[in-house]
Amino acid sequence: MTELAPIIAGLLVLVGSFFALVAVIGLWRLPDIYTRSHAASKTGTLGSGLVLIALAVHAGDAGTTSRALAGVVFFLLTAPIAAHLLARAAYAVGYPLSKDSVRDDLSNRP
Known part of the structure; x- marks a missing residue:
């Protein structure tokens, strides 16, 4: 197993780097704070x-x-919650949705 560990680690780094690149491209290309x-x-x-x-x-x-x-557990527990709270705060202060957005599910809430 010791000779496989560097290969597995290298593959995991490559796949992880690919997903990080996709995140950066998403931040660059997506239209509003909610999708970003x-x-x-x-x-x-x-x-x-x-x-x-x-x-x-x-x-x-x-x-x-x-x-x-x-x-890893810390990332899984905190990042989605933080993104949700940031999006809710942006909506609460009136940050507009993209003109390409299909519907606003929060607009009908009291």
């Missing part, structure tokens, strides 16, 4: 999680592996 926060939270979390898992595979010691896996 979606791109950043979903693909950014997946990309950084895969890179941390690659670190856990490559490190080989229990301390680094446990901290890397704790980082």
